[in-house]
Amino acid sequence: MKKFAPFVALLVLATACATGARSTGRITLGAVYPTGGGQGPGGLDEWHGVQLAAEYVNGHGGVLGRDVQLNLQPADSSDQAARAVTALANENVPLILGSYGSTISRPAADTAASLGKVFWETGAVGLLDPQVRRSNLVFRFPPSGGSLGTAAVKFSNDLLLPKLHHIPANTRFGVVYVDDVYGQGVSSGMIDQINAMHLPLAGVFPYNLQTVRYPDLVRRIRAARVQVLLVVAYMDDGIGLRKEMVKQHVPLVASIGTSSSYCMPGFGKALDAAAVGLYASDKPDGDVVNPARLSPEAGAALVWARTTFRKRYGHEMSAAALTGFSGTWALLRFVLPTAPTLSPAAISRAARVVNVPMGSLPNGSGLAFAPQGNFNAGDNIRAASVIWEWVKEYTRAVVWPPSFATSQVKPLPII
Amino acid sequence: MSWKRIASGVAIAALYVVVAQLSFRDGLVPTKPLYDGTGPPPPYRWVNPPPELAKTNTKPSSGSGTTPIGPKHSPAYNVNTDDAQASVIFPPDGIVPMPGQTSMKITLTPLDPATVASSPPGLDYDGNAYKIMAVYQPSGKPVDIPNVVCSLTNANACATVVLRYAFNATKLYRLDGTSWTEVPSQRATSALQIYGNTNKLGVFAAAGPHVVGGKKPKSQTGNIIAFAVGLVAILFGTFLARVRASRKRRAREAGKGQKGSKKAPPKAQKEGTKERRQRRKDEEQKPWWRD
Numbered sequence: 001m002k003k004f005a006p007f008v009a010l011l012v013l014a015t016a017c018a019t020g021a022r023s024t025g026r027i028t029l030g031a032v033y034p035t036g037g038g039q040g041p042g043g044l045d046e047w048h049g050v051q052l053a054a055e056y057v058n059g060h061g062g063v064l065g066r067d068v069q070l071n072l073q074p075a076d077s078s079d080q081a082a083r084a085v086t087a088l089a090n091e092n093v094p095l096i097l098g099s100y101g102s103t104i105s106r107p108a109a110d111t112a113a114s115l116g117k118v119f120w121e122t123g124a125v126g127l128l129d130p131q132v133r134r135s136n137l138v139f140r141f142p143p144s145g146g147s148l149g150t151a152a153v154k155f156s157n158d159l160l161l162p163k164l165h166h167i168p169a170n171t172r173f174g175v176v177y178v179d180d181v182y183g184q185g186v187s188s189g190m191i192d193q194i195n196a197m198h199l200p201l202a203g204v205f206p207y208n209l210q211t212v213r214y215p216d217l218v219r220r221i222r223a224a225r226v227q228v229l230l231v232v233a234y235m236d237d238g239i240g241l242r243k244e245m246v247k248q249h250v251p252l253v254a255s256i257g258t259s260s261s262y263c264m265p266g267f268g269k270a271l272d273a274a275a276v277g278l279y280a281s282d283k284p285d286g287d288v289v290n291p292a293r294l295s296p297e298a299g300a301a302l303v304w305a306r307t308t309f310r311k312r313y314g315h316e317m318s319a320a321a322l323t324g325f326s327g328t329w330a331l332l333r334f335v336l337p338t339a340p341t342l343s344p345a346a347i348s349r350a351a352r353v354v355n356v357p358m359g360s361l362p363n364g365s366g367l368a369f370a371p372q373g374n375f376n377a378g379d380n381i382r383a384a385s386v387i388w389e390w391v392k393e394y395t396r397a398v399v400w401p402p403s404f405a406t407s408q409v410k411p412l413p414i415i
Numbered sequence: 416m417s418w419k420r421i422a423s424g425v426a427i428a429a430l431y432v433v434v435a436q437l438s439f440r441d442g443l444v445p446t447k448p449l450y451d452g453t454g455p456p457p458p459y460r461w462v463n464p465p466p467e468l469a470k471t472n473t474k475p476s477s478g479s480g481t482t483p484i485g486p487k488h489s490p491a492y493n494v495n496t497d498d499a500q501a502s503v504i505f506p507p508d509g510i511v512p513m514p515g516q517t518s519m520k521i522t523l524t525p526l527d528p529a530t531v532a533s534s535p536p537g538l539d540y541d542g543n544a545y546k547i548m549a550v551y552q553p554s555g556k557p558v559d560i561p562n563v564v565c566s567l568t569n570a571n572a573c574a575t576v577v578l579r580y581a582f583n584a585t586k587l588y589r590l591d592g593t594s595w596t597e598v599p600s601q602r603a604t605s606a607l608q609i610y611g612n613t614n615k616l617g618v619f620a621a622a623g624p625h626v627v628g629g630k631k632p633k634s635q636t637g638n639i640i641a642f643a644v645g646l647v648a649i650l651f652g653t654f655l656a657r658v659r660a661s662r663k664r665r666a667r668e669a670g671k672g673q674k675g676s677k678k679a680p681p682k683a684q685k686e687g688t689k690e691r692r693q694r695r696k697d698e699e700q701k702p703w704w705r706d
Contacts, residue, residue, distance in 0.1 A: 036604035234454030
């Protein structure tokens with residue numbers, strides 16, 4: 001054994017020399033977001049939030065003294081996601097941030113996990129492959145689609161219907177959703193919650209985004225005598241569906257949508273009075289979170305981000321921008337500094353034990369991931385979500401939960 | 416054909432161009448899309464998908480349509496594939512009338528571009544190729560398009576070909592014989608489309624820069640050199656230390672010899688088998704780097 005000792009020592013020394021030669025002191029992370037295509041505007045907003053978080057952390061000493069550099073590979077559609085992730089994996093990044101859209105998130109997460117890289121989702125809420133969840137390499141910072149759907153049903157049952165003098169147990173619920181990973185993710189949360197609360201489910205109406213015919217779809221909803229309509233749609237189809245509902249005078253007690261349409265300013269702009277009285281279950285925007293209700297550190301980060309974002313991009317921080325900023329800040333502030341090395345395995349271990357209370361991040365979230373063995377393994381179980389209401393034409397307000405509310409719930413008649 | 420029909424055709428074509436340009440972020444009038452956050456584009460449908468997309472691929476659709484034509488004029492007309500991955504748009508009078516022909520039939524057929532021709536130099540195909548054919552009826556002869564010089568701004572007499580791309584197409588090509596001819600084109604990135612005007616029909620394909628697998632991984636040459644230099648330095652240091660130790664030992668032995676009488680050194684006795692074995696054993700036990 002003594003004979004081999006010097007060889008081992010030499011090898012260790014030489015390897016140390018080589019490693020020292022490679023270290024530049026900078027941490028490079030990958031990013032995959034849509035910057036064009038139908039989801040380009042929202043994807044860019046989220047990416048800008050991510051960039052601001054890196055800039056903020058670098059301006060405050062970096063990650064244990066090391067600056068963070070981001071390397072973006074755009075993916076404007078699901079087709080491009082796998083190639084974008086592969087290109088970043090070839091750059092030897094240990095972690096890839098993404099991806100705004102659920103249809104991009106799923107193949108990006110699949111590819112990252114198969115290549116042994118950590119995938120850190122900052123915005124998308126849709127379904128993830130259960131096998132990918134078991135990899136321990138995929139983490140989702142924002143609320144899952146299922147939890148947004150659950151929140152919509154709970155809000156209806158606990159608060160909205162009683163205010164509207166309707167007994168939830170006697171009210172007929174319907175779920176209409178775009179039949180893809182986003183729609184399936186959110187609607188499953190809605191349907192599970194309706195069943196769990198023993199509420200009457202009048203019908204479920206999936207539709208294909210490319211072939212949907214709104215008159216037919218709305219006729220089916222009307223025939224099912226739905227009173228509370230829960231909607232999971234993108235912008236174009238959400239607007240098309242709503243216009244047809246108005247046209248056919250479908251008598252609804254309430255209607256709640258989710259992210260990607262009902263919560264967006266463009267939705268209210270396109271529908272004007274037809275949007276008033278509708279609700280949306282989604283992530284909070286930058287301008288509705290009260291910094292005073294956050295931890296001092298998170299509040300300071302939010303104030304800086306709002307100011308810088310407005311100055312740089314000419315508008316307020318959208319929900320996408322805020323979740324991009326908060327999700328990246330959470331990673332750089334609470335996960336990477338506790339990872340002993342920057343290998344994907346070490347980052348994954350650090351993420352799995354992170355425990356940050358609610359209100360400690362700029363969007364009001366906390367950070368703790370569901371462990372393996374759960375159906376939602378890798379999802380942030382302390383992700384913040386809110387309920388928006390269109391309180392008048394082109395004006396929306398957060399009405400729930402009370403810690404985020406900027407206005408009280410105003411049960412308004414819908415057209 | 417009545418002036419009313421011509422006027423309505425021109426109005427439709429003009430409206431299409433205006434709306435398209437206003438909607439396309441990279442259009443002639445740079446602006447935002449009509450509104451933010453439309454739905455995601457559906458996955459591209461491949462004739463021959465790349466390996467990473469083969470599992471979820473759906474076969475692409477073809478498209479066809481027939482429109483009546485007059486003895487002197489033809490109407491504005493367009494045909495899409497059912498999956499909206501390819502379209503061809505004819506302006507009013509976009510085909511040359513032919514006596515006795517009452518209609519034209521247009522077909523769009525997806526093809527694997529690799530089976531058609533080699534990709535344009537330095538570029539990769541981005542999506543399927545599409546064979547776009549139009550024939551007079553009842554004769555079945557290929558239609559003639561007015562022989563005008565087509566450019567991006569001259570859509571009046573040229574056919575407009577629109578192809579959806581999958582990744583990042585930057586150019587549109589038409590197959591002339593066995594080689595590709597570039598068609599002046601413009602991208603509509605919000606729709607992931609590329610479109611251009613042409614005075615010939617045939618096979619069209621979009622192409623873009625090579626992106627498969629992304630950039631090459633960083634070279635490890637620096638690390639290998641550093642490793643080698645470190646190893647050589649350590650070996651050289653060890654060698655020097657050994658030489659020095661050897662010299663010291665010899666000097667010490669020489670010093671011992673000088674302290675005694677100046678007798679000639681004793682003649683070396685012949686080493687016996689036993690001694691030789693013991694010496695070898697000692698040498699084996701002693702590490703090589705020690706003297």
